Amino acid sequence: MTATxxxxxxxxxxxxxxxxxxxxxPPTREGRRPAATAGRALGLGVVGLWLSVIVLLPLAALTVxxxxxxxxxxxxxxxxxVALAALGVTLGVSAVVALLNAVMGTLVAWVxxxxxxxxQRVVNALIDLPFALPTIVASIVLLSLxxxxxxxxxxxxxxxWALVVALTFVTLPFVVxxxxxxxxxxxxxxxxxxxxxGASNLTTFRRVxxxxxxxxxxxxTGLAFARAVGxxxxxxxxxxxxxxxxxxxxxxxxxxxxxxxxxxAAAVSVALLAVSFLTLFVLRVWAGRNQxxxxxxx
Amino acid sequence: MRTSRGTTLALRSVALVYLVGxxxxxxxxxxxxxxxxxxGAFVASVQTPAAISALNLSLLIVAIVVPLNVxxxxxxxxxxxxxxxxxxxxxxxxxxxxxxxxxxxxxxxLIMLWGVTGWFGGLESATGVKVIFGLPxMVIATIFVTLPFVVxxxxxxxxxxxxxxxxxxxxxxxxGWQTFWRITVPAIRWGxxxxxxxxxxxxxxxxxxxxxxxxxFPGVSQTLTLLVHSRYIDDHNTYGAYAAATLLMGLALVTxxxxxxxxxxxxxx
Numbered sequence: 090m091t092a093t094x095x096x097x098x099x100x101x102x103x104x105x106x107x108x109x110x111x112x113x114x115p116p117t118r119e120g121r122r123p124a125a126t127a128g129r130a131l132g133l134g135v136v137g138l139w140l141s142v143i144v145l146l147p148l149a150a151l152t153v154x155x156x157x158x159x160x161x162x163x164x165x166x167x168x169x170x171v172a173l174a175a176l177g178v179t180l181g182v183s184a185v186v187a188l189l190n191a192v193m194g195t196l197v198a199w200v201x202x203x204x205x206x207x208x209q210r211v212v213n214a215l216i217d218l219p220f221a222l223p224t225i226v227a228s229i230v231l232l233s234l235x236x237x238x239x240x241x242x243x244x245x246x247x248x249x250w251a252l253v254v255a256l257t258f259v260t261l262p263f264v265v266x267x268x269x270x271x272x273x274x275x276x277x278x279x280x281x282x283x284x285x286x287g288a289s290n291l292t293t294f295r296r297v298x299x300x301x302x303x304x305x306x307x308x309x310t311g312l313a314f315a316r317a318v319g320x321x322x323x324x325x326x327x328x329x330x331x332x333x334x335x336x337x338x339x340x341x342x343x344x345x346x347x348x349x350x351x352x353x354a355a356a357v358s359v360a361l362l363a364v365s366f367l368t369l370f371v372l373r374v375w376a377g378r379n380q381x382x383x384x385x386x387x
Numbered sequence: 388m389r390t391s392r393g394t395t396l397a398l399r400s401v402a403l404v405y406l407v408g409x410x411x412x413x414x415x416x417x418x419x420x421x422x423x424x425x426x427g428a429f430v431a432s433v434q435t436p437a438a439i440s441a442l443n444l445s446l447l448i449v450a451i452v453v454p455l456n457v458x459x460x461x462x463x464x465x466x467x468x469x470x471x472x473x474x475x476x477x478x479x480x481x482x483x484x485x486x487x488x489x490x491x492x493x494x495x496x497l498i499m500l501w502g503v504t505g506w507f508g509g510l511e512s513a514t515g516v517k518v519i520f521g522l523p524x525m526v527i528a529t530i531f532v533t534l535p536f537v538v539x540x541x542x543x544x545x546x547x548x549x550x551x552x553x554x555x556x557x558x559x560x561x562x563g564w565q566t567f568w569r570i571t572v573p574a575i576r577w578g579x580x581x582x583x584x585x586x587x588x589x590x591x592x593x594x595x596x597x598x599x600x601x602x603x604f605p606g607v608s609q610t611l612t613l614l615v616h617s618r619y620i621d622d623h624n625t626y627g628a629y630a631a632a633t634l635l636m637g638l639a640l641v642t643x644x645x646x647x648x649x650x651x652x653x654x655x656x
Contacts, residue, residue, distance in 0.1 A: 125563055128563065129466075129470050132462050132465070132466055132470070133466060133470065133472065135459070135462060136459070136462055136463045136466050136478075139459045139462075139463070140463070140478065140481050140482070143527070143530055143531055143534060144481055144484050144485060144531065144534065145481060146500055146506070147493070147496035147497050147499065147500045147501075147531070148484075148488070148496050150496060150499040150500040150505060150506045151492070151495060151496040151499045151500075154499045154505075193402075193405050196398060196401060196402055196405075197402045197405065197406065199398065199402075200398055200399050200402040200403075201402075203390075204395060204398070204399050206399060212403070212406060214643070214647060215406065215410055215411070216406075217643060217646070218410060218414075218639075218643065219410070221588055221639040221640070221642055221643040221646070222592070222635075222636060222639045223591065223592025223593070223594060223612050223635050223639065224592065224594050224595070225592075225594040225612045225615050225616055225632070225635075226592070226612075226615065226632045226635050226636055226639070229417065229615060229619065229628055229629065229632045230413040230414055230416075230417045230632065230636075231413050232619075233413060233416045233417045233420055233629065234412055234413040234416045234417075235413075238625075240416060254409070257409060258409055258410070258413075261409065261410070284389065290389075290390060290394070315487065318489070319488065319489025319490070319491070319492065320489070321489065321490050321491045321594070321595035322490065322594035322595050322612070325594075325595075325616065326616070326619055326620070338489075339489050339490070339491035339492075339595065340491075342491050342492070342495060343491055343494075343598075343599065346494075346495060346498065346599065351495075351498065351499070351502075351504070354495050355495060355499060358489075358491070358492040358495045358496070361489055361492060362487075362488065362489075362492055365487050365488070365489070366487060369487055
């Protein structure tokens with residue numbers, strides 16, 4: 090039942106274009122020993138069972154149980170004022186974080202690729218830190234600087250700005266790491282041609298560089314948004330969890346479990362899942378269309 | 388595009404100020420706060436009985452999750468790369484699914500399936516094995532969030548090496564197992580190791596999914612991440628939370644270093 094809304098469920102073909110065709114010959118089925126065929130059937134069964142028990146069944150149970158009290162119950166749970174407020178805070182803050190990532194991530198990638206300064210490799214390695222750091226550590230790290238005992242006098246604790254800072258921290262690598270390789274591959278002759286034809290730097294950037302970078306920027310931004318929407322650990326200590334103010338959806342869901350309203354928690358979880366899947370689905374469709382367009386024009 | 392010296396410096400400054408304010412300064416502050424009272428205080432704080440049992444529990448979960456992920460992850464990768472898989476697109480999507488699900492939603496889903504009132508709730512009353520609020524729940528939650536790593540690191544390697552060597556081996560009379568151990572395993576070992584490192588890092592650091600299915604008792608069902616949380620929230624032991632976070636950060640840095648080294652190894656293979 091969740092399969093219809095999967096981010097990759099649209100593609101019946103191999104979803105990873107770079108690995109599309111195996112380098113060698115495709116496996117043939119002639120000459121296989123019967124034992125191998127039986128082994129494969131067993132292997133496929135094991136894979137199916139593993140994926141079902143670990144991933145599909147929990148999500149199926151979640152979806153079914155969110156309708157425990159009927160469609161009306163589901164709708165009431167999702168549209169409860171505090172739930173809606175949490176959804177609004179989450180989407181709003183995530184949108185701000187995504188935009189901030191789009192601008193600053195591109196800028197950081199540019200500086201890492203085009204600039205040259207001592208310590209650049211250290212800075213480059215530092216970018217991956219938010220992915221390696223546990224989210225609860227991210228929360229406490231930010232709290233130690235921007236929290237109640239801030240040594241610099243910046244108190245963000247339990248404000249929406251705290252959410253923005255925490256989510257920007259954990260999503261930092263997405264745009265940087267998706268733009269960087271494109272910038273490295275970028276053909277600089279085109280830029281030089283534009284400059285020699287009298288285009289200013291700003292015009293060159295806007296008309297030549299940006300259109301090439303756009304797909305990478307947008308895909309990084311989309312991934313950052315999808316991550317921010319569901320994030321919990323990094324906001325739990327610094328966010329404050331104030332209903333209608335700084336409570337994000339994941340905190341609301343957690344609270345519903347705590348006060349023993351599992352049906353509400355399940356319904357809002359399904360809504361949150363729908364938001365992430367929709368984001369990733371739109372990204373995939375858009376990326377696929379982009380690729381086809383590129384293939385046609387070349 | 389040649390930018391003037393001024394523009395270059397301005398862009399560089401903006402990027403560095405952003406990264407320093409967002410990453411370097413907060414991490415510097417927490418290190419300073421941890422080690423300001425001396426290394427002895429830090430060591431004492433991470434050697435309390437609750438801290439040691441939290442470290443042990445985190446390592447136990449890693450020790451259970453990694454072999455399972457390696458076993459099932461490699462089989463899944465081989466199936467996707469080599470075999471005729473019905474509904475391949477759907478299977479690919481299911482493998483990526485855990486990346487798209489919020490950790491809290493993972494926790495709620497597991498409660499809906501394995502909890503006392505869940506679909507498999509009968510299991511608990513029949514066998515007495517507590518899944519939710521017990522170790523099995525924490526293990527299953529960790530497996531859910533780490534499931535894609537091994538598959539996603541091994542599958543591309545299998546595509547890249549192709550099937551020629553495997554076919555040659557089997558033409559020369561090697562059995563399926565011999566081909567697997569002598570040809571396939573050596574070829575995928577760095578990709579597999581990279582997947583395992585990612586799995587370990589995520590398993591040690593997972594918080595949201597685990598806190599939903601753990602009873603959170605100190606010394607019993609607290610992992611390192613839960614310890615950081617409970618020290619800060621429940622015990623108001625800010626220093627203890629900083630110290631435990633620094634320990635986790637140290638583990639994360641080792642992982643990051645390992646990833647960087649492995650990445651080089653993988654690309655020069």
